Amino acid sequence: MRSVCVVGLGLIGGSVLRAAAAAGRTVWGTAGSAADARGAIAADFSVLDVDSALRKAADDDALVVIAVPLPAVDAVLRKVADLAPRCLLTDVVSVKGPVADAVAKYAPNARFAGGHPMAGKSESGWAASSAALFTEAAWVVTADEETDLAAWREAARLALDCGAGVVPTTTLEHDAAVARISHLPHVLAAVLAACGADGGPLAMALAAGSFSDGTRVASSRPELVLAMCEGNRAGLLDAVDDALGKLGAARGALASTGSLGATVHAGHHGRATFEGYRDAGRARAMIDLAGPDPMEELRLVGARGGRVVGFDGDLAVVALPVLPD
Numbered sequence: 001m002r003s004v005c006v007v008g009l010g011l012i013g014g015s016v017l018r019a020a021a022a023a024g025r026t027v028w029g030t031a032g033s034a035a036d037a038r039g040a041i042a043a044d045f046s047v048l049d050v051d052s053a054l055r056k057a058a059d060d061d062a063l064v065v066i067a068v069p070l071p072a073v074d075a076v077l078r079k080v081a082d083l084a085p086r087c088l089l090t091d092v093v094s095v096k097g098p099v100a101d102a103v104a105k106y107a108p109n110a111r112f113a114g115g116h117p118m119a120g121k122s123e124s125g126w127a128a129s130s131a132a133l134f135t136e137a138a139w140v141v142t143a144d145e146e147t148d149l150a151a152w153r154e155a156a157r158l159a160l161d162c163g164a165g166v167v168p169t170t171t172l173e174h175d176a177a178v179a180r181i182s183h184l185p186h187v188l189a190a191v192l193a194a195c196g197a198d199g200g201p202l203a204m205a206l207a208a209g210s211f212s213d214g215t216r217v218a219s220s221r222p223e224l225v226l227a228m229c230e231g232n233r234a235g236l237l238d239a240v241d242d243a244l245g246k247l248g249a250a251r252g253a254l255a256s257t258g259s260l261g262a263t264v265h266a267g268h269h270g271r272a273t274f275e276g277y278r279d280a281g282r283a284r285a286m287i288d289l290a291g292p293d294p295m296e297e298l299r300l301v302g303a304r305g306g307r308v309v310g311f312d313g314d315l316a317v318v319a320l321p322v323l324p325d
Helices: 009-020 034-042 050-060 070-083 097-106 147-162 170-200 200-206 207-215 222-231 231-256 261-281 294-305
Strands: 004-007 027-030 063-066 088-091 115-117 138-142 165-169 281-288 308-310 315-322
Touching: 004 050, 009 027, 009 034, 009 147, 027 034, 027 050, 034 294, 050 063, 063 070, 063 147, 063 281, 063 294, 070 115, 070 222, 088 147, 097 170, 115 147, 115 281, 138 170, 147 165, 147 294, 147 308, 170 200, 170 207, 170 222, 170 231, 222 231, 231 261, 261 308, 281 294, 294 308, 294 315
Parallel strands: 004 027, 004 063, 063 088, 138 165
Antiparallel strands: 115 138, 165 308, 281 315, 308 315
């Protein structure tokens, strides 16, 4: 099994380190936060300074995982270019376009496939990390036309070892999708929390499940939310425009007819659609990674809501959702 070097040992990076170790891999990491470094060392993990960690990755031909907030990615990639320029490289940053652009600019010789595990908590830091965080989660590994197949396979194997299923898609499609199901919810949670607080002590005293559930992610560290959402500006603008259009239609209907029927029924249908995909049965299929265009076939898996769930030699084992008629 290939060794893994994790750069950044917060919630996601720390969880990758723990999960990869639990799968039997040799792992080490480096952390910008002294508290995260102390926590990982106290848990008996090897934590090195960033230069030593990347030199070791180059010597061992390890998979390097970038697990820092988006604003810190450029500096890490400059280090990668200096110390491990031909390394196998992936990341767990929540926006893929800016990371891909930064890799092309600062570490163009790295063998790169972008990654994003769709798992997390409102808490942050090493203390919140867990080897089980990614169990049964979706983990995007980008399958752009220019993606190195060897890097894609290594990033996908890591995701599988961490307990996740691999969703192949393009960088652009990923960013458009997560704008709607991850970044927009953070914006709406912030708005909802602020509106609730504006109701004063009585509103706060009456707030219960719907308010708590709807605002949960608003307790995340603001600097991490800002890096994530502002880093996906184009995709998020489209999602916010869609949401504003729906809110405007709801307000117009409420003011003119007193009815919110269209809005509530559309929302109910949207939730049922999500539950249908979440609970769907799965049909197995195989993709020949030695075939003429494996990336195109992998992208079709992601477009259909499927996942890669394993490998059998040069075959990727795929699970596709089977929805009721």
